[in-house]
Amino acid sequence: xxxxxxxxxxxxxxxxxxxxxxxxxxxxxxxxxxxxxxxxxxxxxxxxxxxxxxxxxxxxxxxxxxxxxxxxxxxxxxxxxxxxxxxxxxxxxxxxxxxxxxxxxxxxxxxxxxxxxxxxxxxxxxxxxxxxxxxxxxxxxxxxxxxxxxxxxxxxxxxxxxxxxxxxxxxxxxxxxxxxxxxxxxxxxxxxxxxxxxxxxxxxxxxxxxxxxxxxxxxxxxxxxxxxxx
Amino acid sequence: xxxxxxxxxxxxxxxxxxxxxxxxxxxxxxxxxxxxxxxxxxxxxxxxxxxxxxxxxxxxxxxxxxxxxxxxxxxxxxxxxxxxxxxxxxxxxxxxxxxxxxxxxxxxxxxxxxxxxxxxxxxxxxxxxxxxxxxxxxxxxxxxxxxxxxxxxxxxxxxxxxxxxxxxxxxxxxxxxxxxxxxxxxxxxxxxxxxxxxxxxxxxxxxxxxxxxxxxxxxxxxxxxxxxxxxxxxxxxxxxxxxxxxxxxxxxxxxxxxxxxxxxxxxxxxxxxxxxxxxxxxxxxxxxxxxxxxxxxxxxxxxxxxxxxxxxxxxxxxxxxxxxxxxxxxxxxxxxxxxxxxxxxxxxxxxxxxxxxxxxxxxxxxxxxxxxxxxxxxxxxxxxx
Numbered sequence: 001x002x003x004x005x006x007x008x009x010x011x012x013x014x015x016x017x018x019x020x021x022x023x024x025x026x027x028x029x030x031x032x033x034x035x036x037x038x039x040x041x042x043x044x045x046x047x048x049x050x051x052x053x054x055x056x057x058x059x060x061x062x063x064x065x066x067x068x069x070x071x072x073x074x075x076x077x078x079x080x081x082x083x084x085x086x087x088x089x090x091x092x093x094x095x096x097x098x099x100x101x102x103x104x105x106x107x108x109x110x111x112x113x114x115x116x117x118x119x120x121x122x123x124x125x126x127x128x129x130x131x132x133x134x135x136x137x138x139x140x141x142x143x144x145x146x147x148x149x150x151x152x153x154x155x156x157x158x159x160x161x162x163x164x165x166x167x168x169x170x171x172x173x174x175x176x177x178x179x180x181x182x183x184x185x186x187x188x189x190x191x192x193x194x195x196x197x198x199x200x201x202x203x204x205x206x207x208x209x210x211x212x213x214x215x216x217x218x219x220x221x222x223x224x225x226x227x228x229x230x
Numbered sequence: 231x232x233x234x235x236x237x238x239x240x241x242x243x244x245x246x247x248x249x250x251x252x253x254x255x256x257x258x259x260x261x262x263x264x265x266x267x268x269x270x271x272x273x274x275x276x277x278x279x280x281x282x283x284x285x286x287x288x289x290x291x292x293x294x295x296x297x298x299x300x301x302x303x304x305x306x307x308x309x310x311x312x313x314x315x316x317x318x319x320x321x322x323x324x325x326x327x328x329x330x331x332x333x334x335x336x337x338x339x340x341x342x343x344x345x346x347x348x349x350x351x352x353x354x355x356x357x358x359x360x361x362x363x364x365x366x367x368x369x370x371x372x373x374x375x376x377x378x379x380x381x382x383x384x385x386x387x388x389x390x391x392x393x394x395x396x397x398x399x400x401x402x403x404x405x406x407x408x409x410x411x412x413x414x415x416x417x418x419x420x421x422x423x424x425x426x427x428x429x430x431x432x433x434x435x436x437x438x439x440x441x442x443x444x445x446x447x448x449x450x451x452x453x454x455x456x457x458x459x460x461x462x463x464x465x466x467x468x469x470x471x472x473x474x475x476x477x478x479x480x481x482x483x484x485x486x487x488x489x490x491x492x493x494x495x496x497x498x499x500x501x502x503x504x505x506x507x508x509x510x511x512x513x514x515x516x517x518x519x520x521x522x523x524x525x526x527x528x529x530x531x532x533x534x535x536x537x538x539x540x541x542x543x544x545x546x547x548x549x550x551x552x553x554x555x556x557x558x559x560x561x562x563x564x565x566x567x568x569x570x571x572x573x574x575x576x577x578x579x580x581x582x583x584x585x586x587x588x589x590x591x592x593x594x595x596x597x598x599x600x601x602x603x604x605x606x607x608x609x610x611x612x613x614x615x
Binding site for chain 2: 050053059060078079082083085086093097098099101102111112113114115116117118119158162
């Protein structure tokens with residue numbers, strides 16, 4: 001398998017040279033291959049979310065290289081990072097990060113607003129996704145009217161609307177009960193079967209012990225503790 | 231293009247989503263614009279009225295001065311003025327003011343021989359007999375009379391005199407005729423008890439307008455106890471008075487402006503946590519900084535242009551349909567003695583453009599700047615909320 005993403009000795013320091021300086025990552029090097037399902041495992045504060053955000057081009061490392069589909073993104077200008085984020089990644093956040101007063105369909109369509117694609121095609125794509133995820137009937141409800149599991153599905157639909165290559169999920173089961181968490185993993189497994197590469201930060205054993213995980217990267221105190229390839 | 235329309239649609243839906251906050255801003259903003267536009271409309275309309283008034287005014291008016299005050303002028307001065315080279319005609323004018331205790335209004339009473347330039351009767355005819363008069367629509371309204379009715383007013387001997395109303399006036403400018411009562415010249419002189427050899431002032435027409443200042447100087451030389459007033463001097467006085475009053479009004483109004491600026495500044499610096507979170511989410515899911523700025527631009531533009539439009543329309547209605555009831559006493563003067571008159575609608579588009587520039591642009595900027603600050607930060611923060 002080819003490397004889709006790899007990092008070389010990346011370091012991330014928040015508030016450098018200030019009293020509240022915090023070293024979130026220290027010399028982290030990992031490889032993620034196309035089609036893999038990677039679990040970043042570790043306790044709170046181990047650097048999982050920071051690593052996810054850097055891989056997903058949401059921030060820049062203090063030092064080191066991050067290569068996404070052959071491009072070193074660590075020093076790219078903001079607008080290129082946005083373009084990569086838009087075309088390559090779909091994000092599922094721990095808190096869902098949906099707009100609560102906005103309808104389900106509009107939340108799903110949000111990533112497509114600044115894209116030059118016509119509205120009927122946008123709607124069609126969103127409708128198909130919502131139907132696939134079993135929430136098509138609730139497309140016109142506001143997000144705040146949905147249950148936690150339904151909101152999670154809206155977040156997944158939004159992550160998929162741009163047809164991303166990589167899905168990045170940060171603690172996706174943190175706010176779900178066991179049944180909903182199992183349902184979510186089934187959806188992610190299906191997406192992986194359809195060819196998506198998936199990177200999940202989690203400390204939930206249900207996720208990192210799931211059979212569809214192909215690689216587990218253990219983290220502690222901003223460093224890699226170990227990599228287990230299955 | 232499609233992309234811009236979609237972002238505009240999203241901006242409008244965002245405004246609706248925060249409807250209570252935006253409605254409050256819209257109301258305050260609209261009211262501020264309405265007050266500002268009302269001052270500008272009213273000042274411009276009054277100046278316009280004044281210029282209409284002076285269209286048919288004589289090139290020069292000569293008044294006699296006594297002890298530093300305007301006095302009745304000897305009629306024979308007109309002949310002296312006519313002898314000055316360049317003067318086409320010098321005519322004594324007889325007019326005065328009448329305070330009507332009944333309606334607590336001041337009327338302008340004018341004496342004429344035959345016609346009167348610049349005035350057009352809407353109904354009836356000019357007075358031709360000492361027992362007749364023609365009146366302005368304001369007088370007709372406050373006295374509830376019309377053509378064929380009687381107007382009873384009290385002369386200088388404290389005797390009530392009844393005049394048959396033969397006509398009511400219309401003019402390009404209401405300011406000119408609204409409070410007017412026209413009598414025959416002889417009757418006016420009797421009414422006010424004017425001596426036969428005296429007039430109120432002398433109207434002078436000249437052959438060449440450019441010679442007016444020279445002729446005025448010559449009149450002062452020939453008749454040193456007179457004061458020649460040129461048409462331009464009157465126009466300048468009107469401008470100065472209305473500009474001064476509108477300036478004073480703007481100073482008073484500045485407290486409202488300051489309140490609005492504080493509101494705008496609060497909005498500018500006080501971007502809410504919810505809005506910051508939304509910007510973070512949008513960036514995280516693929517919106518560029520420029521997309522977010524465009525979104526905020528549309529939000530600011532929609533709100534400020536709507537307020538500007540509503541405020542301007544409200545000001546137009548306030549000034550031209552309700553005679554600027556909130557501001558007129560300040561701009562026109564505090565006297566309650568003059569009859570009300572309706573202004574002729576007249577708008578200076580240059581002023582509107584400047585006002586738009588000074589209100590809409592700062593608001594849009596105050597919307598964009600804090601969003602820009604939030605939008606240039608890495609979207610990573612959204613991962614941690």
